[in-house]
Amino acid sequence: MNTAPAAARLLAGLTRLITGVRAQWAGAAPTTAQRVYYANHSSHLDTLVIWASLPAPLRARTRPVAAADYWDRPGLRRWLACQVLNALLVERAGGCGSREALRRIDESLAAGDSLILFPEGTRGDGTTVGELKPGLYFVARQRPTVELVPVYLQDLSRILPKGEVLPVPLLGSATFGAPLALAPGEDRHAFLQRARAALIGLGARG
Amino acid sequence: MNLLTDPEMLLLLGGIGGLLTLSSLIGWALDRRVREAPARLVIANLNARIRSWWIMTAVFVAALATGGIGSVILFALTSFIALREFITLTPTHRADHRTLFWAFFIFAPVQYLLVGIQWYGLFAIFIPVYAFLFIPLRSALAGDTEDFLARTAKIQWGLMIAVYCVSHAPALLMLEIPGYQGEGAKLLLYLIIVVQLSDVLQYVFGKTLGKHRIVPRLSPNKTWEGTVGGIVAATLVGTLLWWVTPFTPWAAAVIALLICLTGFAGGLVMSAIKRDRGVKDFGTLIEGHGGILDRIDSLCFAAPVFFHVVRYYYT
Structure with a gap:
């Protein structure tokens, strides 16, 4: 018997219960359009929270991009990552910029999946949004039909900060903003700045 | 019974x-x-709001029907969610993480455990003495001294309002009133009826007759007409319900007025906190009302005062 779908429902419910997160669709409606959700990163809960706050039909076709060095360990983690979350595990040696990771991401997009991406590459302290790695730019350039949706995660670093194991059950939030696309002639730096500003703007509005 | x-x-x-x-x-x-x-x-x-009232009433009555334990659990959950709303709105530091974990998972549950086992002596001092001394200690051990006093005060106040004050409502069940044994649930219901009716009637009088604001900068919805009308009407109802309490009609009038006035004070103080944090409501849990704290703000102030007045004069 395949227990993964039941586990996925349970995990999504549990995540929403602990983090109190409800999706706020500020600039994008929850549709089945192919998307890359990119978010600020400050907690191990971030991946789960975005995934769990998507409506179930969207969740089924959305794959979190996760670091293989953390998730690809025998036992519970691998089962969760591969069977339940259907994560796309990539080596983060060079962040999203590494060629192999980008190839895997592109492959997955070509297959029609939506993705969850943390372009800062690593978890911050939750007070600021770091500079974005260029992976997001390459996705925008190679797959112009894919909508890039900024997701601002608030208070998750207070619920489970870097280096802590036990969560404190505050009420987090996930705000989904308006989709971005690469403008004609826009260079890498300008695009990444714009994408980062969109994230920061979502944080300021809530 | x-x-x-x-x-x-x-x-x-x-x-x-x-x-x-x-x-x-x-x-x-x-x-x-x-x-x-x-x-x-x-x-x-x-x-x-009315739809939510039906649901809240159903949940509360179901808890009362199970006897003491159901009420204790219901108010414990209420406190937990209220604390969650309060701390979410209150900026804390990374160094407060472990302190907050204690507040949520040790202090709040233990306070209600003390209500459940009816250990009055420790119930009355557990949070103001032990939790309040432990909180700054735990944060100090974490080593971050920036805004230390303010951070400590915020967590202490969260526990005070959301847990300590609210826990006095189910604690009414532990009072041994001569000639009124085992009827504490009616006292609890009486408190909730007067407090919430006072809120509702202030809202109704405010919406229909309200003109002159009491503290315009604090709360545009609180008017003299609404507040006085609501408090007088709720006090009257509280007086007419004397027969469910151990009070005489005159004592019921005074006590109901006290509940209404402390409840009003609670609403005002919680509005000030919301203003300070720049939000309209504490949360979104209860449709039409806001968060749980928005619904129990008056109870936070009324419950401990009511509890101690009854305990002093009737036990």
């Missing part, structure tokens, strides 16, 4: 049911009658 066979209890519950039915009918009639757009928003909010 089975509460649901107590005739006084049944009469009270019947009264609440009748009041809710009446408000639902009025809400329905208003919804059909009113056509102008801005007024329709008020009506929609009113009907959302």
Whole structure:
């Protein structure tokens, strides 16, 4: 018997219960359009929270991009990552910029999946949004039909900060903003700045 | 004693049911009658509030029906969610993480455990003495001294308001009042009825007659007409319900007035906190009302005062 779908429902419910997160669709409606959700990163809960706050039909076709060095360990983690979350595990040696990771991401997009991406590459302290790695730019350039949706995660670093194991059950939030696309002639730096500003703007509005 | 066979209890519950039915009918009639757009928003909010009242009443009555333990668990959950709303709105530091974990998972549950096992001596001092001394210690051990006093005060106040004060409501069940043994649930229901009716009547009088604001910078919805009208009317109801309490009618009048006044103070203070944090509501859990803290702000102040007045004069 395949227990993964039941586990996925349970995990999504549990995540929403602990983090109190409800999706706020500020600039994008929850549709089945192919998307890359990119978010600020400050907690191990971030991946789960975005995934769990998507409506179930969207969740089924959305794959979190996760670091293989953390998730690809025998036992519970691998089962969760591969069977339940259907994560796309990539080596983060060079962040999203590494060629192999980008190839895997592109492959997955070509297959029609939506993705969850943390372009800062690593978890911050939750007070600021770091500079974005260029992976997001390459996705925008190679797959112009894919909508890039900024997701601002608030208070998750207070619920489970870097280096802590036990969560404190505050009420987090996930705000989904308006989709971005690469403008004609826009260079890498300008695009990444714009994408980062969109994230920061979502944080300021809530 | 089975509460649901107590005739006084049944009469009270019947009264609440009748009041809710009446408000639902009025809400329905208003919804059909009113056509102008801005007024329709008020009506929609009113009907959302009434729907939520039905649900809150059902949950509360179900908890009362299980006897003591159900009420303790219900108020423990209420406190937990209220603390969650409070701390979410209150900026804390990374260094407070472990302290907050203690607040949520040790201090709040233990406080209600003490209510459950009816250990009055420790219940009365557990948070103001032990939790309040431990909190700054735990944060100090974490080594971050920036805004230390403010951070400590915020967590202490969260525990005070959301846990300590609220826990005095189910603690009414532990009072041993001569000639009123085992009827504490009616006292709890009496407190909730007067507090919440005072809120509701202040809202109703404010919406219909309200003109002069009390503290305009704090809360545009609190007017002299609404507040005085609501408090007088709720005090009157509290007086007329003397027969469910151990009080004489005159004592019931004084105590009901005290509940209404402390409740008003609670609402005012919680509004000030919301203003300070720049939000309108503490949360979104209860449709039409906001968060749990928005619904129990008056209870936070009324419960401990009511508890101690009853304990001092009647036990």
